[in-house]
Amino acid sequence: MDVVELARCRDMASIRENLQALRLPDFCNLGTWLRVLLAVNAMALAAAGLLAGRLEQWLLQFSMTAVYVEPTTLLSLVVLCGGQRWLARLPGVLAGTLVVLVAVGAGSFCAALIAPLDPEGGGRSWLWSALAAAVLLAWFDLAVRARSPAVTEAKMMALTARIRPHFLFNSLNAVLGVMRSDPRRAEAALEELAELFRVLMRDNRDLVPLSDEIALARQYVELERLRLGDRLSVRWDVEACPPDALVPPLMLQPLLENAVYHGVEPLPAGEVVVRLARQDDRVLIELTNPCPPQAVASTGNHMALANIRERLLLFFDIEATLEAEQAAGRYRVAIRLPYRRRNVR
Amino acid sequence: MTAALRVMVVDDEAPARTRLRDLLGDLASALPTQIVVEASDGVDALEKGEGAEIDVALIDIRMPRMDGIELARQLGRQRPAPAVIFVTAYDQYAVKAFELSALDYLLKPVRASRLAEALRKARQAPATTEAIDRAAEQIAPGGRRHLRCSERGKVLLVPIAEILYLKAEMKYVTARTGEREFLLEESLAQLETEYGERFLRIHRNCLVARSAIAGFVRQHESCDADSEGHWLLLLRDSGERLAVSRRQWPQVKAAMEG
Numbered sequence: 001m002d003v004v005e006l007a008r009c010r011d012m013a014s015i016r017e018n019l020q021a022l023r024l025p026d027f028c029n030l031g032t033w034l035r036v037l038l039a040v041n042a043m044a045l046a047a048a049g050l051l052a053g054r055l056e057q058w059l060l061q062f063s064m065t066a067v068y069v070e071p072t073t074l075l076s077l078v079v080l081c082g083g084q085r086w087l088a089r090l091p092g093v094l095a096g097t098l099v100v101l102v103a104v105g106a107g108s109f110c111a112a113l114i115a116p117l118d119p120e121g122g123g124r125s126w127l128w129s130a131l132a133a134a135v136l137l138a139w140f141d142l143a144v145r146a147r148s149p150a151v152t153e154a155k156m157m158a159l160t161a162r163i164r165p166h167f168l169f170n171s172l173n174a175v176l177g178v179m180r181s182d183p184r185r186a187e188a189a190l191e192e193l194a195e196l197f198r199v200l201m202r203d204n205r206d207l208v209p210l211s212d213e214i215a216l217a218r219q220y221v222e223l224e225r226l227r228l229g230d231r232l233s234v235r236w237d238v239e240a241c242p243p244d245a246l247v248p249p250l251m252l253q254p255l256l257e258n259a260v261y262h263g264v265e266p267l268p269a270g271e272v273v274v275r276l277a278r279q280d281d282r283v284l285i286e287l288t289n290p291c292p293p294q295a296v297a298s299t300g301n302h303m304a305l306a307n308i309r310e311r312l313l314l315f316f317d318i319e320a321t322l323e324a325e326q327a328a329g330r331y332r333v334a335i336r337l338p339y340r341r342r343n344v345r
Numbered sequence: 346m347t348a349a350l351r352v353m354v355v356d357d358e359a360p361a362r363t364r365l366r367d368l369l370g371d372l373a374s375a376l377p378t379q380i381v382v383e384a385s386d387g388v389d390a391l392e393k394g395e396g397a398e399i400d401v402a403l404i405d406i407r408m409p410r411m412d413g414i415e416l417a418r419q420l421g422r423q424r425p426a427p428a429v430i431f432v433t434a435y436d437q438y439a440v441k442a443f444e445l446s447a448l449d450y451l452l453k454p455v456r457a458s459r460l461a462e463a464l465r466k467a468r469q470a471p472a473t474t475e476a477i478d479r480a481a482e483q484i485a486p487g488g489r490r491h492l493r494c495s496e497r498g499k500v501l502l503v504p505i506a507e508i509l510y511l512k513a514e515m516k517y518v519t520a521r522t523g524e525r526e527f528l529l530e531e532s533l534a535q536l537e538t539e540y541g542e543r544f545l546r547i548h549r550n551c552l553v554a555r556s557a558i559a560g561f562v563r564q565h566e567s568c569d570a571d572s573e574g575h576w577l578l579l580l581r582d583s584g585e586r587l588a589v590s591r592r593q594w595p596q597v598k599a600a601m602e603g
Contacts, residue, residue, distance in 0.1 A: 169434035170358065173453035177360025180367055227358045265357075268386075268409045292409075 022092035031317035103133035263289025387411025428471030
């Protein structure tokens, strides 16, 4: 079977899978919470508008509804976040039904709590909850489908940071340069290059432990040192680093490559500082490098950062941030992402 | 048999220089060469190459202090000017500019056969200074960033940004900075073409940096108050005055108003 056919088969399989599976959002994600709250309130606002009829009553009606809507939504989300792991193991349709039931339960519970204070309202709140939950589930499923699997996959493949041709050709040239005088060094460099490219070309869709990323980055630095010698120094500040933290693959190395290309190569010598640290439930990845004079803000740099930013978005939604700034003659990139570890099952 | 080609090798990466040295050694029987200068960046190359006679310069593009593009422009102004061959790992933008100007270049990793071909071509029909300037202007617009000046066998590089004015005196041009004057071996007309944006001609023999102009005063000749007199330019900071010729005054005025 040739490659094309193989690919087509995989497509078929994923379509069949799609029909069976309802894709649930990540209920513990801040982005999901924001979207759910916004959507629920928008629905409540619309419903209030329909019920009120007159404009003056609209807001009043909405605030009455909100008394039920907000606690119900939050309670449902808390329960769903807690039960996420069990939900994930169930078949999609069953999980979806459970989600709706959770919303109904939360709606009835809140209605029961508030009922003594509001004798008139609260009727049929379980129905409203069920409706809202079903609509939201359908919406999330649609959104996830729009991004996946084929689209997200293609995006990931395209985004997976590509190594600069500049680095590849210069490295090969450097290996040729030391081949005669130091064959062992040349051998070691080719081995490193092969390993680096093996990682670059593998399937880079899943989060990887930070320790793997560090090992890869160190290998890359070794190769750069073959070319640049003592001109390049890298300081690793990794004492507070959580080696088990899961991070997007191929993020540290492109950042380092950027720092070397823009910050060290245009100078007679320069130092790159890499700081990896855990800050409560967040992981900080920070790189600084010198800003050479007359540094033109080249598009290459922006592309690499935009690429990483987009991948962070795909992996962590809005829970990861990337900032880049220039201060005191140094350029700094800082990434903060949620501290996640491999599930111990 | 012809005499050995005198070669300059400039690259900031030591292994890359070694590679070129090895290749030139391999080619020696067919194409004898002699490495006269081996340097790690543009400034280093100009310093080491001062007074040396060079036939061909193999120049990397991305280098600290002074890149290969500017080095090529500096070498192009030297007499006799060496033939320049650019060597680059990957620089689509520069390569495109070279091709537009029909300049020869080598891609890293460099191959012996390709190097030999480029050297032969360089000996027969070296790239002209104009072609190099044309490509350089595309890659890094705004002219060279330094003017070169030789003093007692030493190379001095005067940053363009620090020059207040350029003045032609006798057969030399002097560049005036905040600190001192430098004697250049270039013509004022050429400098005006290269730096037309930065400098303004105020006299047949004088170009002034637009950013250094503080204002103008009128000076009356002798005691004749009716005469129009002529205009003097006031320099920022030093307060030095430079004569604006009558012929240039309308252009100067237009430039300052526009």
